Amino acid sequence: EDQVTQSPEALRLQEGESSSLNCSYTVSGLRGLFWYRQDPGKGPEFLFTLYSAGEEKEKERLKATLTKKESFLHITAPKPEDSATYLCAVQPGNQFYFGTGTSLTVIP
Amino acid sequence: NAGVMQNPRHLVRRRGQEARLRCSPMKGHSHVYWYRQLPEEGLKFMVYLQKENIIDESGMPKERFSAEFPKEGPSILRIQQVVRGDSAAYFCASSPPSEFGSPLHFGNGTRLTVT
Numbered sequence: 001e002d003q004v005t006q007s008p009e010a011l012r013l014q015e016g017e018s019s020s021l022n023c024s025y026t027v028s029g030l031r032g033l034f035w036y037r038q039d040p041g042k043g044p045e046f047l048f049t050l051y052s053a054g055e056e057k058e059k060e061r062l063k064a065t066l067t068k069k070e071s072f073l074h075i076t077a078p079k080p081e082d083s084a085t086y087l088c089a090v091q092p093g094n095q096f097y098f099g100t101g102t103s104l105t106v107i108p
Numbered sequence: 109n110a111g112v113m114q115n116p117r118h119l120v121r122r123r124g125q126e127a128r129l130r131c132s133p134m135k136g137h138s139h140v141y142w143y144r145q146l147p148e149e150g151l152k153f154m155v156y157l158q159k160e161n162i163i164d165e166s167g168m169p170k171e172r173f174s175a176e177f178p179k180e181g182p183s184i185l186r187i188q189q190v191v192r193g194d195s196a197a198y199f200c201a202s203s204p205p206s207e208f209g210s211p212l213h214f215g216n217g218t219r220l221t222v223t
Contacts (some may be wrong), residue, residue, distance in 0.1 A: 032209040043199050043214035094164045096212055100150040
């Protein structure tokens with residue numbers, strides 16, 4: 001059965017303290033892995049697409065990487081405005097399967 | 109605003125009433141997905157539509173729920189005879205008419221409260 005697991009569920013960081021979020025997946029025939037950011041009361045905002053193992057994408061303080069079994073979202077020197085829930089999704093076919101997210105809080 | 113537009117943002121219905129949620133996809137997008145989100149839970153797939161066609165409705169309850177995406181106008185998610193358990197945030201997302209691997213772009217959701 002296709003499955004997406006994100007860890008940790010919640011993460012508190014001091015401003016400037018770098019860390020990584022994990023997304024593990026078991027799907028047959030991955031067409032794409034997607035990272036989103038969701039703020040309270042808003043819809044998910046698209047961040048990155050990764051298609052194949054070894055691929056990396058960067059945007060400001062965020063860098064996403066992909067292996068055959070998991071993806072990491074690395075956050076370098078985070079700021080309070082990076083506080084949000086980060087969602088991972090995989091697309092094996094028509095559907096997109098989402099993890100339950102990592103709630104990130106960055107303390108000034 | 110060229111993003112995915114959902115309305116209303118908040119909807120309150122009494123048990124037994126009907127709820128209609130509307131979604132206008134991004135310009136140029138012809139694929140629409142509906143998802144449901146409960147607090148502390150992930151996004152749960154409900155239905156995937158293209159213009160005038162339901163492609164995959166495997167995530168939608170067979171009773172009381174229906175969806176459409178007509179040739180003209182927004183996509184509609186309709187919930188008949190709502191119950192308290194239908195209270196949730198419903199998100200619509202759209203993608204372009206291209207091959208697999210295009211990301212979904214989401215609206216800001218409709219928060220349905222059933223009293």
